[in-house]
Amino acid sequence: MLIRSASDIPASAITPREVYLNRRQFMAAGAGMTLALLGADAAASLLSRSSPFSTTEDKNSLKEITTYNNFYEFGTDKSDPAANAHTLKTSPWSIVVEGEAGKPRRFGMEELLKIAPLEERIYRLRCVEGWSMVIPWVGFPLASLLKLVEPTSKAKFVAFESLADPQQMPGVKSRVLDWPYREGLRIDEAMHPLTILAVGLYGEVLPKQNGAPVRLVVPWKYGFKSIKSIVRIRLQETQPSTSWSTANPSEYGFYSNVNPAVDHPRWSQATERRIGELFKRKTLPFNGYADQVAALYKGMDLRKFY
Amino acid sequence: MLPRWVKPLLFVLCLLPLARMVWLVLQAVPVNPVEFITRSTGTWALVGLCLSLAISPLRRITGYGALLRVRRMVGLFAFFYAALHLLTYLWLDQFFDWAAILRDVLKRPFVTLGFAAFLLLLPLAVTSTDGWIRRLRRNWGRLHRLVYPAAVLAVLHYLWLVKRDLTEPLLYAAVLAVLLGVRIYWFCRARS
Numbered sequence: 001m002l003i004r005s006a007s008d009i010p011a012s013a014i015t016p017r018e019v020y021l022n023r024r025q026f027m028a029a030g031a032g033m034t035l036a037l038l039g040a041d042a043a044a045s046l047l048s049r050s051s052p053f054s055t056t057e058d059k060n061s062l063k064e065i066t067t068y069n070n071f072y073e074f075g076t077d078k079s080d081p082a083a084n085a086h087t088l089k090t091s092p093w094s095i096v097v098e099g100e101a102g103k104p105r106r107f108g109m110e111e112l113l114k115i116a117p118l119e120e121r122i123y124r125l126r127c128v129e130g131w132s133m134v135i136p137w138v139g140f141p142l143a144s145l146l147k148l149v150e151p152t153s154k155a156k157f158v159a160f161e162s163l164a165d166p167q168q169m170p171g172v173k174s175r176v177l178d179w180p181y182r183e184g185l186r187i188d189e190a191m192h193p194l195t196i197l198a199v200g201l202y203g204e205v206l207p208k209q210n211g212a213p214v215r216l217v218v219p220w221k222y223g224f225k226s227i228k229s230i231v232r233i234r235l236q237e238t239q240p241s242t243s244w245s246t247a248n249p250s251e252y253g254f255y256s257n258v259n260p261a262v263d264h265p266r267w268s269q270a271t272e273r274r275i276g277e278l279f280k281r282k283t284l285p286f287n288g289y290a291d292q293v294a295a296l297y298k299g300m301d302l303r304k305f306y
Numbered sequence: 307m308l309p310r311w312v313k314p315l316l317f318v319l320c321l322l323p324l325a326r327m328v329w330l331v332l333q334a335v336p337v338n339p340v341e342f343i344t345r346s347t348g349t350w351a352l353v354g355l356c357l358s359l360a361i362s363p364l365r366r367i368t369g370y371g372a373l374l375r376v377r378r379m380v381g382l383f384a385f386f387y388a389a390l391h392l393l394t395y396l397w398l399d400q401f402f403d404w405a406a407i408l409r410d411v412l413k414r415p416f417v418t419l420g421f422a423a424f425l426l427l428l429p430l431a432v433t434s435t436d437g438w439i440r441r442l443r444r445n446w447g448r449l450h451r452l453v454y455p456a457a458v459l460a461v462l463h464y465l466w467l468v469k470r471d472l473t474e475p476l477l478y479a480a481v482l483a484v485l486l487g488v489r490i491y492w493f494c495r496a497r498s
Contacts, residue, residue: 068337076471078337129469131338176471247470266414266467268406275338279401 046118046200048138053194054122055288060133062202064275069209070127071228072177073162073169080171081209087168088229090213099159099235102150109213113199116144120203121196121217126258126287128222132272137217138200143191151187151235158190159183159240160216161232177243183227184240184254185218188296194219194289197230220289222256253306257297258287262306308372316376320383323350324390340398347391352464352478354384355457359485366492378434381453385431388460392424416466423459426452457482 071081074088091109098104107115118138126132146158164180166172172179189195198217199206206212211228218225224244234240244252251265260270260283271280286293297305327346336342358381365373395417400407410417430450432438439446461482464475 064337072470076473131341174471266416268410268414273338273340278340278398280399 044205045203046138046205048118048120048200048203051119051121053292054120054136055124055134057122057124057134058276059122059136060275065133065135065201066207066209068275070129070223071171071209071211073164073171073179073181073229074209075171076174076176084170085208085212087170088163088208088212089168090208090229093213093231095214095230095233097145097149097233097235100152100155100237101235102152104149107145112145112197112214115148116140118200119196121198121219123194123217123219124287125217125219125223125226126272126283128224128252128256128264128269130267130269130272131275132283132287133275136202137196137198138203138206139196139198139217141193142195142197142216143193145197145233146190146235149235154237155235156187156237157235157239158185158187159232159234159236160185160227160230161234162227163229163231177247180231181227181243182241182246183216183225184242185225186239186296187235189218189293192293192296194292220258220286220293222258224252225256255297255302255305257293257302257306258283259285259302259306261285262303308375313376313379316379320354320379323387340394344391344394344399347387347394348464351384351388351391352460354380354387355453355460356478356481356485358384359453359457359482363485363488382431382434385427388424388427392421416463419459419466420463423456423463426456426459430456454486458486 067082068078069081070078071085074081074084093109094106095112096104096106118140120136120138122134122136124132125135142158160183162181163169164172185195196217197214198211199214201207201210206215211226214230215228216226216230225242239254242252242254244256245254258269263269269283272283273280284290323346327343330336331339331343358377361373361377361380365371396402396407400410411421412418430452433442433446433449442449461475461479464478465472468475
């Protein structure tokens with residue numbers, strides 16, 4: 001496994017706050033609006049250490065990351081989550097971890113934050129729609145959580161479920177997907193050190209539109225695999241059904257690894273537009289994480305297992 | 307008769323979507339400006355097509371014949387936004403990578419449909435002048451029936467590209483179905 005060395009000082013400590021908050025908007029709207037954007041209870045900062053897994057690429061601004069989201073529980077337009085997610089109640093919150101585990105149990109949010117030291121992970125995110133961002137998440141390896149419940153030998157897959165409460169999530173009233181939103185990973189993918197549960201962004205508590213209070217981030221897969229606002233994690237022997245591949249099996253597979261050689265049936269995946277850039281760039285196999293993860297898929301036909 | 311101020315006012319109104327788009331992009335409001343321009347121009351091309359198709363039925367229902375005098379301008383604005391939509395795709399999305407564009411047109415049904423719709427609209431825009439109307443005589447009306455398949459293709463183009471939420475394209479499909487439906491109804495009634 002290649003571990004790239006990066007600066008020991010997290011870049012968020014260098015980048016002045018008003019720069020990443022997008023100066024123009026910051027000055028026009030004032031600090032009050034910025035706080036409202038983050039949610040009233042999101043003023044808390046998270047201390048985290050840097051990680052060798054972080055990229056040194058230019059990060060997208062907080063405005064870009066928090067106003068351009070796919071989170072269908074709050075509407076299907078990319079501006080909907082920022083407008084509607086304020087109704088989400090993120091406290092109290094807990095995740096049930098169950099299934100093929102020696103010690104299944106429920107984790108409250110306070111416990112989750114203490115499972116492992118929080119790290120800043122600056123990852124590329126590639127959406128299946130053909131755009132990408134660079135996002136400074138704060139989180140911890142999913143493996144740290146899973147080890148605590150002691151997966152049995154039958155735990156071959158991990159299934160995830162989002163909250164689906166129509167009272168808090170207006171989009172859940174529409175039938176656009178089969179709620180609750182579901183995702184899944186193979187156990188080795190879930191235990192991989194790149195796979196994290198994120199609880200923060202830009203050094204602060206995760207904004208609601210980004211999947212607060214806790215979401216998955218799997219940087220070598222298309223963004224929809226990184227399920228938001230998780231309430232349930234289930235270890236199981238069989239491959240779980242997932243929301244997008246249930247909705248449209250020919251277009252979205254279980255694996256959904258970023259792959260420029262396998263097109264979406266209706267559009268090419270060879271290139272992507274990094275948000276903030278005019279020219280498109282070439283999409284990299286496994287979103288540029290091939291050195292770390294390609295071995296997981298050795299011998300597999302990635303056209304068949306898309 | 308149509309009051310003299312109607313056409314200049316309509317001209318300005320038809321430019322408002324473009325003005326709004328330019329203003330928002332210059333203010334850096336859209337996070338993904340290329341996507342925003344693509345959607346916005348496509349939306350207004352569709353709206354323009356539906357409006358231009360609404361004019362004859364409205365005239366028939368209201369009996370207000372002067373309405374026909376604004377149809378050309380509305381139709382040309384629909385074409386104008388469709389042309390901006392295509393230009394955005396060719397330039398800002400593909401950067402005139404003709405090999406990639408050709409692959410897209412051949413391989414992606416929604417691109418094929420959009421491109422076909424534009425090709426159908428092109429001769430209508432060219433022959434929209436008084437000179438061409440005189441020269442083509444009865445054939446002008448026949449030629450301009452191409453707007454019907456063009457509008458159908460445009461709506462299919464939208465339906466086919468949407469990822470999951472079909473609400474908006476279905477709305478345009480419903481409007482178009484009504485506009486074409488009344489024509490078929492009147493045509494059948496006239497023959498019987």
